[in-house]
Amino acid sequence: MRTIFAAMVDRSRIAALLSQEEDRFVSSHPRSAELAEAARGPLLAGVPMPWMTRWPGRFPVFFDSASGARLTDVDGVEYVDLCLGDTGAMTGHALPQVTAALTERATRGITTMLPSADAVWVGEELARRFGLPSWQLAMSATDANRFVLRFARHLTGRPRIAVMDWCYHGTVDETLAVLDGDRVVPRPGALGPQVPVSETTAVVPFNDLDALDRRLAEGDVACLLMEPALTNIGIVLPEPGYLEGVREITRRHGVLLVNDETHTLCTGPGGATVAWDLEPDFLVVGKPIGGGIPCAAYGMSAEVADRLSGPMLGHEIDVAGVGGTLTGNALALAAIRATLSTCLREEDFAVAVPLAERFAAGVSGVIADAGLPWHVQRLGCRAEYWFCPPPRDGAAAAAAVDEELESLLHLWCLNRGVLLTPFHNMALFSPAHTEADVDRHTEVFAEAVAALG
Template sequence: MKLSKQVTADMTIETLLDAEQARFLKSHPRSAAAWRKGEESFLFGGPSHWMRRWAGGFPAYVDEAHGARIRDIDGHDYVDFCLGDTGAMCGHTPAAVLRAAQRQLARGTTMMLPTEDSLWIGEELTRRFGLPFWTLTTSATDANRGAIRIARMITGRPKVLVFSGCYHGGVEEAHVEIRDGRIGLRNMIHPNGVNHAEVSKVVEFNDLAALELALAEGDVACVLTEPIMTNFGMIPPDDGFHAAVRELTRRTGTILVIDETHTLSSGPGGYTALHGLKPDILVAGKAIAGGIPAAVFGLSQEVAERVWKIVPRVNPRTRQSAHLGIGGTLAGNALTVATMRAVLEEVLTPANYGHMLGLATRLAEDARAIISAHHLPWHVTQVGARAEIMFMPRPPKSGADVIAGRRANLETLLHAFYMNEGILVTPFHTMFLMCPATEAVEVARHADVFARFVALLQQAKVV
């Protein structure tokens, strides 16, 4: 029986991946031994189950990281375009964050009392993002949960609408997608006793007709969305999409929550400020405290006033006050506040964004030139300091497009090849992020490695 061209290519990719993983194992004996040791203590081998996702077959164990570079315990150096999947967008150990952390560690880390640094932060968040009232959390997941709870509280509605292929952290309402025309749990997530039909709605990104129909029923508390989808491969918005979403949400009394956790790479005020979006609630996380776990969410004047009608701003006089069902004792701790100020004041500055955006543009243009020279059906999308290579001929318009056209095995092979060549990209997708410490020579190095990856595929007749 003659095998199809695609089946033959897939088998060849698997063979190439086996070879790359064998190469990684041979050159990383200490990391391999450490991973085996970790499997004796951790549920999925490492401190976080996500760490098992690296394409080498096991992760490299880090010895130290500085700027845009990582060194592992086997002595290998890497150019880091993963940057903690955005958590280290400021770079590893930026001097300003280190100084602020050391100073605050000597003065106290968490007291459940405010410090004067928080006053500066509140004003700066408003200046950057345009929303007047802010709350600090320990993660973007917590910030999204807070936004959802507030939206339900002030609307009295039960459901959260998300776009298929989205990712908003561990938010249960966002664990849904459309696949083969049916709504189900996304990304191999197992049922958790939640009736998603009662708490979630999901439509395809850029499908305004489906969005209008879903909101017309009047049971959606909020639309939770990234400005451009980034976790299912980059999915750009159609022209006019955001304006239409804003009009539909206002017309139906639905709260619009924009999650800038990844798109903070767009500029000092994120995609929202750059494109003049008008969210009711804005979330930003991961990078905003220089790698210290933290996130923020901001409310518009109107939303804040609706909240205060239910829960007044005045200090409660009764012992058991309403805590809104959000927050935590470590939220807004002094260490986080000190490092967040350092990030906003000294690291994620217009000048540093200019540097980062310029390098991301260079990386994207280099990759496009290689793709064009070899007549490959691939594309590159750039959002600020972030770029992504996708093995599809054009940018997808929806999660359905990604499901239909994504070549996951080719992505995995690229990740493994890159690790062996000293380059790290986020293992969940093929995105490249710049930090203030990234240098032009490192972007040029990527172009060389990408060209050799293409040569490997062509020699194997995979493309």
């Protein structure tokens, strides 16, 4: 849906600028163009993963190296990286301490199906950071969410799970659902649902306690899986009292509450759960905790852990739908220990959060000077601009997307050495970034706005 400002902008002007930027992109990336052409045969869609086609430009940029807050592509072009692997590199790229830990661990073996000594440290640190006493490891937040949903159905004997409208929790079948009026339907773009999502999933709007109460009162929902603030449809913040209301309603209806903190970890060392004093039954955290190595973890309350202790020790737990022989491998545990012992601490957020504040202030200033009805949202060390007033739920956020305008702004930034998260107008900051990095984006953003005017 086009926003108020987008409707005011001459669409032919956007198209003309986009064409110019595409030409500039092609001329600046000859080696990436060669690799993209070579990849068309052996790689479906010409990339290792299809979402890599979502980057701006006529073909993907192939990267050569990344360190700290900088990324260099195969054509030697350097970028200020405000994407950071869509949170996977929230700590910054190529952490020396993680590299050293991985090298040391790899020389002594990686995959044995046995716990390493690092497992104890990791479990204790996760409990200290997030306040939930018992933990398990996974290879990705998708896996962790999938396992937690299975546990929730087992513990409650209820068949359905509930999610927020336009949420995203990885490639979990049950979560790829949205509302179409009152009907639960597959999220646009979801391929090959194994069963109709209306059979597995209840969907409710974010920031709507009445809708949540009505749906959970039906008594068939095992758990509510949610981000404390929506991030994967853009940043949608909870209204005052909303999260407290969610906890009261879920408890009253006997529904387990699962906080997915994979992206909202940007609020602080213990995520929104600690920053906002939340009390989930389960907590999932993914990619940031391993410094770039595939890993995730999920924690649970003492009550839930006690109820699960029997099944977890059962003779057939290896075929329970929870696990994987590479899960909890020694390399991942070494990476988590190296990352959490030196990164994502209070002192790191004390650097990164002010940078996000500076980003928000800079973009807001450009917007105000141009007289635009745009808005900037910030969540910890993450910030994003919208072409509309701030949405209060996922459906409003989805409706606010303007693909032409976003494509232009993303490509404009990329062509001037600034990488934004490809799915959103979003920037993420690490301690490796500087005020000069922030100001460079503000300058580039201001140039784009001026060109549009």
